[in-house]
Amino acid sequence: MTTGSRPPTMADIAADLGISRQLVSLVLREQPGASAQTRERVLEAVARLDYSPHVGAQVLRRSENRHLGVVFAPAHATETDIVESIYRAAADRGHSVVLSATTSTRTSATAVQELLGYRCAAVILIGSDLGTRALTSLAKRANVPLVAVGAGRRNTSHDVVRSAGDDGIAWCVEHLAELGHRRMAYVNGPAMPPAAVRLAGYLGAMDRLGLPADVLELPGDYTEECGTSAARLLLARADLPTAVLAGNDQAALGLILALARAGVAVPRKVSVTGYDDSRFARLSGVDLTTARQDPQQMGRVAVDAALRRLADPGARPREHIVAPTLQVRSSTAAPRR
Amino acid sequence: MTTGSRPPTMADIAADLGISRQLVSLVLREQPGASAQTRERVLEAVARLDYSPHVGAQVLRRSENRHLGVVFAPAHATETDIVESIYRAAADRGHSVVLSATTSTRTSATAVQELLGYRCAAVILIGSDLGTRALTSLAKRANVPLVAVGAGRRNTSHDVVRSAGDDGIAWCVEHLAELGHRRMAYVNGPAMPPAAVRLAGYLGAMDRLGLPADVLELPGDYTEECGTSAARLLLARADLPTAVLAGNDQAALGLILALARAGVAVPRKVSVTGYDDSRFARLSGVDLTTARQDPQQMGRVAVDAALRRLADPGARPREHIVAPTLQVRSSTAAPRR
């Protein structure tokens, strides 16, 4: 009998059935070599004794392990959506996920370090605050494939998965142009990692349409507050543009709320667009036209990128660009004539 | 030398320095028995070779382990706040955290099972969909201390950490009463786990004030949509109450947005309160008066509950009630006369 407090081991299962430990191992790994009857008895005993395999011992002994480390910020809704989809994608491909969170007191580097302690086969970093240089040095030390999701550019050390922010913003511009807008301002927050790509999308689209660019540069983290400041700047002008594009949904939300407080109706007087299609965008009363960054696809692509590097360790890291889709809602309308 | 692809082990560190493996172990565990000079050389080699201890091997060999398993739903903002605070509290007490997410395809039971595979010393379940009965059976099988955060009641199998939802709602009622409100309705969503406690707070407070209770029962998950439906019911009445209390912030938000669309100004015509003090509540333009469920404290209390059970395995599970605090913002005001 066991002491009672120690979880059952394979040896306990084997002893219970009067068979050898390695036979139990065979059955649990679904390998040939055990009779159908033995197989059944083992599974019964596993359930009866509430046996669960010791993951630490497994990774210790196995030649290859099937654990994907994922670094994410619990505070970011967009990232947690991607985490969910990574779970699904990994499960589909027979891998399990080990999470490590970044918080105000835990950096990405700390989180990655922890995952390396678990000997994860690869590490996926979602929306990392680390720049390409820092990630490159991390990738070198880590000695496992690294995949950065959400920002960064093609490089030689790690894979990058990001949405085509330029296309997404360009589609917003085109959507507004089709509605008849010509004076469209863009709220840029350079502090946000993917800001440069999105800004480029705005500038390119405006250029193609032969319209003058009108960029408001705003410092600080790119959240609601940023949109509020942008509204202040716009309201101080002699006349408002007929449409304002924000670089993400949070800024767009701040913009809408601040405009509403100033008595400027959206979309009647000003149309507003965002980027991400976060939960805020879908709130009735906000109902934001935005470029949807599909978290499902981001997660799947990230997992596949990691597995590709695992299958072929010599493969060169790639940049995986996921197409956003335009979500038209009621924050945009034709301009008043 | 190493093969190059295998991460360095303690043996590699020892070989590099020409000392024994167990001396390295002593240094890394901060145990006495190594000279100051050796200690320094070991730490230098650890940094130089990018050594990271094999957590699996540690857990396998150690007598006691210091890993706290945490089950959470990435989709719930409130839960991720608690996750962050658990990281801090656990770190303060020398423990590390292993996360396991629940998604639409992963139940709490699955998540707990995974954590048991890692041989976590205790498991904290945040906002579990499981009822007390299911948790009890899980606790029995798990054979480690279980702590449920967010819902449930005192019981003999696992600790419960929850906010005093009754007090929080009662304070909202009292705050409104002090402003001069007398006709106050409550939006109840029985599907939300802590709904019963919060409703009791409303009923008790109204009773103490000698005011008639006015409860709107709404089915479905307790989100924004629920508030929208509640607004529809209220607007169909001959006259509106002067204040409406919602059981959580999301419902309150739906309520505010729907009232705004119908031309009913908040708080000028109707005051609205919520519960949680989530990110939505703090949005300018929403600026919701609400009972703040302090995630910092919830996390800390949950960790301490787990550690108490660990330190004294015979201890009886407790119910830990965390006091909410009233956050007065601009969604409440004196009623018009």
Added chain:
DNA sequence: TTGTACGCGTTATCAA
């Protein structure tokens, strides 16, 4: 179809 033997990286107990 089953058992024997070894090792993964670490902790831990000795004695030197």
Added chain:
DNA sequence: TTGATAACGCGTACAA
């Protein structure tokens, strides 16, 4: 202050 040695739970050759 250090060096043997055993063990944790499991995977996996190999022999029976």
